[in-house]
Amino acid sequence: MPDNEQSAISVVNMRKRFGKLEVLKGISLNAREGDVISILGSSGSGKSTFLRCINLLEIPDDGVVTVAGETIKMRKKPDGTAEPVDHKQVDRIRSELGMVFQSFNLWSHMTVLENLIEAPVHVQKRPRAECVEEAHALLKKVGIGDKADYYPAHMSGGQQQRAAIARALAMRPKVMLFDEPTSALDPELVGEVLRVMRALAEEGRTMLVVTHEMSFARDVSSRVMFLHQGLVEAEGPPAELFGASKSERFRQFISGQAHKAG
Amino acid sequence: MSFADVIAQLGFGERGWGLALLEGALMTLLVSIAGLLIGAALGSLVAWSKLSGNIISAAVGNAYAAIFRGVPELLVVYFVYFGSSALLTGLGNLIGIEGFVGVPPFAAGALAVGIVSGAYQAEVYRGAYLAIARGELEAAKSVGMARLLMFRRIIAPQVLRFAIPGLGNLWQVALKDSSLISVTGLAELMRVSQVAAGSTRQPFVFYLAGGALYLLLTTLSNRVFDKAEARATRGLRRAAS
Amino acid sequence: MDLPFIVDTFYRLMGALPVTLSVWALSVSIGGLLAMGLTWMRVSGSKPLEAFARGYIFVFRGAPLLIQLFVIYYGLSSFAFVRASIFWPFLRDAYSCAVLSLALCTAAYSSEIFRGALAAVPHGQVEAAKACGMSRLTLFRRIIFPIALRQALPAYSTEVISMTKATALVSLVTLWDMMSVALKIRNDTLVTYTPLLVAGAIYFVLNFLIARAFMAFEYYLSAHQRRRLV
Numbered sequence: 136m137p138d139n140e141q142s143a144i145s146v147v148n149m150r151k152r153f154g155k156l157e158v159l160k161g162i163s164l165n166a167r168e169g170d171v172i173s174i175l176g177s178s179g180s181g182k183s184t185f186l187r188c189i190n191l192l193e194i195p196d197d198g199v200v201t202v203a204g205e206t207i208k209m210r211k212k213p214d215g216t217a218e219p220v221d222h223k224q225v226d227r228i229r230s231e232l233g234m235v236f237q238s239f240n241l242w243s244h245m246t247v248l249e250n251l252i253e254a255p256v257h258v259q260k261r262p263r264a265e266c267v268e269e270a271h272a273l274l275k276k277v278g279i280g281d282k283a284d285y286y287p288a289h290m291s292g293g294q295q296q297r298a299a300i301a302r303a304l305a306m307r308p309k310v311m312l313f314d315e316p317t318s319a320l321d322p323e324l325v326g327e328v329l330r331v332m333r334a335l336a337e338e339g340r341t342m343l344v345v346t347h348e349m350s351f352a353r354d355v356s357s358r359v360m361f362l363h364q365g366l367v368e369a370e371g372p373p374a375e376l377f378g379a380s381k382s383e384r385f386r387q388f389i390s391g392q393a394h395k396a397g
Numbered sequence: 398m399s400f401a402d403v404i405a406q407l408g409f410g411e412r413g414w415g416l417a418l419l420e421g422a423l424m425t426l427l428v429s430i431a432g433l434l435i436g437a438a439l440g441s442l443v444a445w446s447k448l449s450g451n452i453i454s455a456a457v458g459n460a461y462a463a464i465f466r467g468v469p470e471l472l473v474v475y476f477v478y479f480g481s482s483a484l485l486t487g488l489g490n491l492i493g494i495e496g497f498v499g500v501p502p503f504a505a506g507a508l509a510v511g512i513v514s515g516a517y518q519a520e521v522y523r524g525a526y527l528a529i530a531r532g533e534l535e536a537a538k539s540v541g542m543a544r545l546l547m548f549r550r551i552i553a554p555q556v557l558r559f560a561i562p563g564l565g566n567l568w569q570v571a572l573k574d575s576s577l578i579s580v581t582g583l584a585e586l587m588r589v590s591q592v593a594a595g596s597t598r599q600p601f602v603f604y605l606a607g608g609a610l611y612l613l614l615t616t617l618s619n620r621v622f623d624k625a626e627a628r629a630t631r632g633l634r635r636a637a638s
Numbered sequence: 639m640d641l642p643f644i645v646d647t648f649y650r651l652m653g654a655l656p657v658t659l660s661v662w663a664l665s666v667s668i669g670g671l672l673a674m675g676l677t678w679m680r681v682s683g684s685k686p687l688e689a690f691a692r693g694y695i696f697v698f699r700g701a702p703l704l705i706q707l708f709v710i711y712y713g714l715s716s717f718a719f720v721r722a723s724i725f726w727p728f729l730r731d732a733y734s735c736a737v738l739s740l741a742l743c744t745a746a747y748s749s750e751i752f753r754g755a756l757a758a759v760p761h762g763q764v765e766a767a768k769a770c771g772m773s774r775l776t777l778f779r780r781i782i783f784p785i786a787l788r789q790a791l792p793a794y795s796t797e798v799i800s801m802t803k804a805t806a807l808v809s810l811v812t813l814w815d816m817m818s819v820a821l822k823i824r825n826d827t828l829v830t831y832t833p834l835l836v837a838g839a840i841y842f843v844l845n846f847l848i849a850r851a852f853m854a855f856e857y858y859l860s861a862h863q864r865r866r867l868v
Contacts, residue, residue, distance in 0.1 A: 190769055192765055192768060192769060222773075223773075225771075226771040226772070226773055227771060228771070229768065229769055229770065229771035230770060230771030231771075232769070233769075234766070234769040236762060236765070236766060236769075238762050239762075240760075240762035240763050240765060240766035241763070241766070242763050242766070242767070242781060242785075243760070243763065243785065243862055244784050244785055244788065244859075244862050245862075246862075253770075253780065254767075254770035254771065254772065257772070257776050257780060258770055258771045258772055258773075258776065285866065286861065286862035286863075286866070287862070288862055288863060289866045299766075306770060306771075464838075464842065466799075466845075467799075467841065467842040467845040467846065468803070468838045468841050468842055468845075469802075469803040469804075469805075469806035469817065469841055470803060470806075471803075471806040471807060471809070471810075471817060472806060472817065472820075472834060472837060472838055472841065475821065475834060476831075476834045476835075476838070479824065479830045479834070480830055480831060480834070483830040483831070569700075572702075573701075573702040573703070574702075575702075576702035576704045576705060577702075577704060577807075579704070580810070587702065587704060587705060590705065590708075591708070594708075594712065598716070599716065600708065600709075600712040600713045600715075600716050601709065601712075601713035601714065601716050601717065604705055604708045604709040604712065604713050605709060605713065607705050608697075608701040608702075608705045608706070608709065611700065611701045611702055611705065612696070612697065612700045615700040615701075616700070
């Protein structure tokens with residue numbers, strides 16, 4: 136039985152199908168505070184869907200998600216799928232999870248500063264002055280302190296993604312979700328984002344990271360989860376998986392990734 | 398007025414206006430086609446003037462487009478109809494013809510619709526021309542095609558191809574603008590509906606019937622243009638829609 | 639060049655400008671509100687509402703405005719039950735009928751513009767807002783609406799200008815707008831070109847000013863798309 140008192144986020148037996156295709160066939164995860172879990176897998180393995188089901192951007196058909204002790208209430212629908220019972224609860228839990236997207240998704244009509252204070256002011260109802268101050272501090276922390284009044288279109292991909300990370304941090308989230316944060320970046324910009332993520336990990340933040348960056352998975356995460364066709368194929372500390380994994384598929388996967396890295 | 402009476406009035410019998418309405422619809426089609434063609438001629442001229450780089454002709458083209466996009470179509474109809482009649486009357490008086498000489502409403506109406514349509518068609522043709530890949534024109538030049546041949550075999554077909562969606566739109570506009578020609582007395586659909594409404598004292602029925610016929614014309618036009626677009630874009634690779 | 643005549647014509651036409659402008663302003667605003675309702679119906683997910691909106695848009699975009707105007711002004715008054723209803727004082731008045739008809743017509747065109755603008759809001763930015771826990775209302779108010787507004791402005795400005803031109807049709811349902819006055823001057827004086835040219839000039843300037851106003855508004859809203867002045 137997982138120790139729920141220390142559990143930052145837990146998922147039990149998540150299932151999801153799109154039409155006839157079952158993408159998630161029963162995935163469970165338990166992250167304690169401070170855990171940095173890298174979620175790996177080839178395309179089609181369901182890793183992004185899994186992450187998006189956690190904050191209900193996709194609605195899982197089955198499974199229990201618990202964030203900081205609070206379980207998201209779901210009910211079954213006659214057609215076999217499910218839906219959340221209480222949308223206010225969903226909004227509240229979402230505000231405790233910070234998500235960073237592959238394509239940054241900064242709000243294009245707002246400056247970086249406005250992006251950062253938008254949710255703290257309008258969702259968490261915190262005083263504006265406090266949010267602005269914290270936003271400046273966060274921007275400095277991710278290395279773009281001077282870009283506060285820039286519009287997203289005027290920044291490089293790496294800067295935008297760092298701004299997006301700062302935006303997620305501005306919500307003071309309990310857990311951070313990263314959906315392939317560096318996949319849309321030019322190679323020379325990947326490093327600056329990984330550095331920020333590493334700093335967050337070393338701070339003790341709880342992070343779930345779907346990624347292709349093997350270096351991050353191996354060196355920064357406390358645990359690695361390898362998904363294959365909707366199931367957890369291998370799981371454990373990086374040293375164990377990258378060293379001598381029992382899973383043939385995982386070994387194939389890593390060598391395939393090594394080939395891609397060239 | 399019973400329901401049966403109304404049906405009789407819409408129908409094709411002795412008291413029926415059905416035939417007149419259909420003839421009006423035909424007239425609407427004809428005057429709209431004429432207008433669209435006039436607009437095509439004017440529009441191509443303006444597009445060419447803008448693309449040619451000649452400052453004066455571009456300015457003239459721009460002025461024409463700006464003016465006829467900025468004034469009410471009804472005003473253009475009146476201006477062309479009354480204005481050309483006044484012109485003709487003046488000319489007639491010069492050579493000894495007494496009194497008022499009227500320009501045929503069909504011609505005046507088609508010209509008015511065409512002048513307005515041309516102002517918009519110019520943009521469509523200009524955009525369509527610019528959409529032709531530079532490379533195709535260079536390829537034609539490099540095999541030694543004469544300018545006129547290049548225009549006939551490469552440019553014109555491609556412009557038409559790209560222009561079809563825009564033209565489909567402008568055709569609908571021409572159809573609707575043609576209803577304004579009713580003020581000249583031309584027996585197109587709007588005018589016939591008006592006459593029938595007045596004669597039978599059933600405005601609701603006949604304006605609705607007229608409206609329904611316009612919708613029919615619109616729907617049939619859509620089909621035609623959709624088919625034309627499908628055929629024209631056969632060879633084009635489109636972004637996945 | 640009969641200058642005194644031109645000036646006199648100009649003043650008479652300007653006297654009718656308030657009618658033209660008020661019909662335009664009312665029909666654009668009412669039509670705009672109706673359009674928002676129609677767009678909401680179109681994206682609501684409810685089959686009957688969507689069908690109604692699609693049908694409405696088809697009819698009011700497919701038929702000429704003139705016939706729509708006549709159906710409402712001449713057509714409705716022929717029904718006894720309309721004449722007996724509480725709406726009659728409203729529906730017998732040419733001004734109200736004209737505004738109503740123009741509003742219903744522009745609602746159809748505007749609704750399609752709004753729908754296109756909504757569809758153009760990048761889906762990722764909507765997801766980012768949801769992921770922060772924004773409620774549906776906040777999401778619409780802070781993210782969807784501002785972005786859609788910027789998307790809609792160019793096409794909507796064209797529609798608004800179409801509406802000033804459309805007001806000329808109210809001259810055919812007994813309203814004394816600029817078009818009516820121009821025609822009256824022509825009928826009275828038998829001078830053909832001048833009244834129509836002066837009227838045309840006034841309409842043209844009006845549309846020019848409206849176009850400029852929209853451009854200024856678009857410029858104000860588009861700081862995020864312009865080059866940064868460092």
